[in-house]
Amino acid sequence: MIDSLQSVVDQTGPQLKLRWLTAVPARELPLRGDAPEQAQHSLIGSLNCIHPNRLQVIGRPEQLYLKTLGSTAYGETINKLFADRPAAVIFTDGIEPDADIRERAAHAQTPLLGSSLGDQDLINHLRYFLTHALAERKTLHGVFIEVLGMGVLLIGDPAVGKSELALDLITRGHRIIADDAPRFARIAPEVVEGTCPETLRDFLEVRGLGILNIRAMFGEGAVMRNKTLNLIIDLQPLDHQQLACIDRLSGSLSVMNVLGLAVPKITMPVAPGRNLAILVEAAVRHQILRIRGYDAGVDFIDRQARAIGQDRPDPPGTRR
Template sequence: MAQARRITIRELLAAQGEIARMRLLVGEAGLDRYIDHPRMQKPSLAFAGFIDNLSDYRLQVVGKTELDYLATRSTEEQKKAVDAVFDLRLAGVVITRGQEPPAIILEAARRTDTPLLVSELPSSTFMTNMMLYLSQRLAPVVYQHGVYMDIFGLGVLITGSSGIGKSEVGLELISRGSRLIADDMVEFSRKGPTAIVGRSPDTLRYHMEIRGLGILNIRDLYGAAAITDAKRLSLVVELVPWDQVAAEDRVLGEDSETEILEVSIARVPIPIRTGRSLAVLVEVAARNQLLKQRGIHSGEAFVKSLQERIRKGS
């Protein structure tokens, strides 16, 4: 199950304060409030009195347009509108273009302990850059058991039951030139509508567990060329006992898929049996997936050719 992600205003300020030319004015007591969505909001309608769709878990961006609009209203109307917005206990509010906020906004932020920040960037630039950062930082994450490899430039996840030999296959693939991304536990995050990127949790990075040998540091054993930090997932190879694959699947190998973070990923079951070179078979599965991505489907072409021969023979 995907884990919900969030970032506090304190963390955001530490990570992006210098980049976004952003500083805190007031509201230090509220710095541990958090954002859980990469999209920001501009409270234009909220300052006009419509606050129904204003989210307290999104960053609010106030630009020149919003401040100019407030200035057209009476002091009483300004206070009423601003108080209604800040009473929602927003995660954080950013004033752009380095503008000094009016005293009414400063007072409302102090009263509600709402972090009020100023960025020197224009609203459009600030929102574009911040959305790119938050999209990465708040991307949905799920953890998957298996060995994750970079094979011929493809991200390939090798799965199977415990003790079936996933790490041993991964180790042989490394000796054949593939690169390790993660062993045992893989962290997958969704970076776009169809893009799933996998990496290793920090504590396990560059390490493999091989029964009989213990924990191995692949970077120390094989060098930096044998490891990489992240890769987009393109294929799931599942190692399964020989007797669990139907006879027709062994011949035709029909395409199948699995779903990770609501994205369909190509899946290939490989039955294991004494004497089979699993590393070679995984490499072939990766090469075959590369061909499919180029529109070349060997199995479909074979079936069509066979059907044509049968039709002509009849």
Template sequence: MSDPISSSNIFQTHQKELGLKWVAGEQNRGELTEVDARLSDSSLIGHLNLVRPNYIQVLADTELEYLNNLGKNSLQDTLQRLFDSKPLMVIIADSITPPESLLEFSRQTGTPLITSSESSHKIVDHLHYYLSNQLTEKTVFHGVFMEVFGIGVLLTGPSGVGKSELALELLSRGHRLVADDAPEFRRTAPDAITGNCPSVLTDFIEVRGLGVLNIRAMYGNNAILDHKRLRLIVRLDTEPDSMDEPIERLDHTGRSRRLLEVDIPEVRLPVAPGRDLAVIIEAAVRNHVLYLNGYNAAQDFIERQQDLINQARSS
């Protein structure tokens, strides 16, 4: 589960980029968690909405004009509804000076009231992307996450099977490392999983017999990638007979593993002396790219055989 997000850390993180100024309210008030975002009918951020209040309410000229045109009693009722919804913060765009009525409610309730030098649309777009990314469900999956031929590939398997050694071989062939040992994955779209490296592990890989290696220092900046969409899982196993299913000899394209409610294609490779796994991984990725583009080699082979059988029967 993601860590809670407070009004103060949003302010500190985006103060410079959005030109934020704290006007009123408590700086350590309120937290937003992944559970809040999933279970509530409210949206994360948007322009003033009193029917389904946003966690962050953004006001600009249009919203402030609407409030200014209300009668005294209607204005009080509207502001009461706004602050009773307990927003994480209220942001006023375009460096507009907040009206005294908003300031008073902010002081009374402790709700953060912040101004921004940017337009309301930029504020909404920017913070919505930030909040969605921070609050999305995530998990850590044991393995080595790499980019091979532009495809995000997770190498998995039991401890000691040779994942890190294989990663080094792939790095020497020009591919890139995202994370070793504990890559972190987030669901960034209904059908997309993106992986990145926890900050403490960035640039490092552990290889039995060599210890911890700094890949950036050894291979340069181009050998490291901050994040990548996961497209393929490759499972390595030294004992193929112990697998829960027999190894398919003809077509591997139908197998998948479910990760964060998304099915990710999976290839299982038995590890044995003399097998050049780096070459096989590259072949698996190239074959997967062909499959994504609509070509299935196994199906092509089956159809070719069937054509020959049909020709033999008709002759």
């Protein structure tokens, strides 16, 4: 996992043409910062002394701005820049920092980096990279699969039939992302993305058959590297009393908290003779309609109310 300045430079340096303008720090520098207030700072952005970034970027516009400042204002700005203890200051567009900045950086023990890329190109690339690399993560037990364009996590007790259902869905043209231990990361306020650990990629364990290589068996189109989590289906063997408690109109729709995000969850009864693959497809289609603003249960209730209103007899004494 990327969590230090040195690891970011190692991972992105060749692509973003990053180079050290000062000596490589002897100790690992955390990107989040040690102090609580530093952990709240945005990760990267153009020079900002009011709301500091952990990686402060100085490009041509910032360089021109600094040159317009008088000596007093310039000194105050540079002092504020390094007093906020950024993880590093990055100079873009091939800009070389002047001797004064180098001296103050050395005194504050703040690394300086340089790149020949433009400031916005560098910021956009690094922001995307850091958003994914530093996202909060969680591993859930289940099978993560894409069904009709939606990321569906199949969960349930061991041996309930998750892998067999996933295999059935794959044969129907859907794609698997991860079996057994999909890893999820919250990459945006309303987005949780799931992927597969490298060692488990392409494999699916089915009891009685062992480990299957889905890519080798079904081809490249049967697997995916990552997908947004849209729906959770909890496979549960329910008795008659539990089935009777399920709402006949709205079903078993609820939510499950994943990394602080409420993800729709459907409890799907497992019983002999039920075609779970078709039911999963129907559940996904139903959820897509909900996202678009249509709820069949509400529509049904409204239709019944209209029918009752039309059949209601007129009150006594009312003329037609």
